[in-house]
Amino acid sequence: GQNIDQPTEMTATEGAIVQINCTYQTSGFNGLFWYQQHAGEAPTFLSYNVLDGLEEKGRFSSFLSRSKGYSYLLLKELQMKDSASYLCAVRGLAGGYNKLIFGAGTRLAVHP
Amino acid sequence: DAEITQSPRHKITETGRQVTLACHQTWNHNNMFWYRQDLGHGLRLIHYSYGVQDTNKGEVSDGYSVSRSNTEDLPLTLESAASSQTSVYFCASSEHRGTDTQYFGPGTRLTVL
Numbered sequence: 001g002q003n004i005d006q007p008t009e010m011t012a013t014e015g016a017i018v019q020i021n022c023t024y025q026t027s028g029f030n031g032l033f034w035y036q037q038h039a040g041e042a043p044t045f046l047s048y049n050v051l052d053g054l055e056e057k058g059r060f061s062s063f064l065s066r067s068k069g070y071s072y073l074l075l076k077e078l079q080m081k082d083s084a085s086y087l088c089a090v091r092g093l094a095g096g097y098n099k100l101i102f103g104a105g106t107r108l109a110v111h112p
Numbered sequence: 113d114a115e116i117t118q119s120p121r122h123k124i125t126e127t128g129r130q131v132t133l134a135c136h137q138t139w140n141h142n143n144m145f146w147y148r149q150d151l152g153h154g155l156r157l158i159h160y161s162y163g164v165q166d167t168n169k170g171e172v173s174d175g176y177s178v179s180r181s182n183t184e185d186l187p188l189t190l191e192s193a194a195s196s197q198t199s200v201y202f203c204a205s206s207e208h209r210g211t212d213t214q215y216f217g218p219g220t221r222l223t224v225l
Contacts, residue, residue: 004154033213042202042216043155087154099170100214102147104154 002026004103006088011109012078020073020106022088033100034062034073035087043087047073075108083110115139118203118217126225131190133220135203143206144186145214146170146178148199155202161186193224 004024012018024032031050035043049055049064049071061074075082085105092101116137125131135144142163147155157170159178167178175197177189190197201220206212 035216042218045213045215048213089155099157099160100155102154102156104152 002092002101004088004090004101006086006103006106008104009107009109011111012075014078014080014110014112016078017074017076018078018108020075020086020088020108022071022073022103024069024071024088024090024101024103026090026092026101028092029066030091032062032064032071033089033091034060034071035089037085037087037105039084046086078110080110080112083108116203116205116215116217118201118220120220121218122221124223124225125193127193127195129193131193131222133188133190133201133203133222135186135188135217136184137203137205137217138184139205139207139215140183141205141207142183143208143212143214144180145204145206146176146186146188147202147204148172148197149202149219150199158188158201159186190222193222195224198222198224 006022033048034046036046037043047062049062054063059076064071085107087105088103089100119134145160146158149155156172158176159170161167161180164180203217204214206214
């Protein structure tokens with residue numbers, strides 16, 4: 001089967017660091033994406049990992065361990081505007097080259 | 113600027129009616145996708161297309177159909193709307209197969225009464 005797990009909700013304080021975890025079991029693996037989605041809006045692309053290790057992009061970093069089926073999104077220097085849902089998505093190999101399987105998302109609330 | 117648009121943004125309809133949701137992209141992307149998003153389920157793939165005249169079923173395709181007559185458009189049709197199809201629908205596109213990122217439209221909130 002195919003399964004992607006991430007926590008349902010998290011809270012953090014403005015200026016702090018938060019780590020959102022994602023574990024996956026999929027038929028094949030061809031990359032992992034993180035998307036940000038503000039309430040009532042479309043998901044927007046944050047990061048992409050296909051090899052093990054850390055990818056850094058400004059305040060956001062994403063880590064991947066393929067052997068463990070594990071990724072995390074690290075948000076530094078949190079701002080109020082970072083309050084949003086964060087979606088982990090895995091591109092599998094079965095049935096198509098570019099099909100994404102999404103987790104249910106982690107709703108992050110940033111407090112002053 | 114190139115973009116992906118959806119219409120209508122909000123739609124209320126009655127059970128049994130046929131409904132078509134439009135998706136239009138100006139990036140000239142080959143790949144287009146339709147998802148639905150429901151609380152607790154995340155985004156689930158309904159149908160997808162890798163090019164003109166190509167359509168494929170996703171994991172939740174029952175009760176939905178798509179057609180791809182040109183590169184820019186992938187309309188989604190609910191043949192006989194059911195209350196279980198009340199959801200937010202997102203269209204997405206990507207340029208090539210393989211490693212390309214999918215970019216999402218603004219979504220359509222559909223309510224079936």
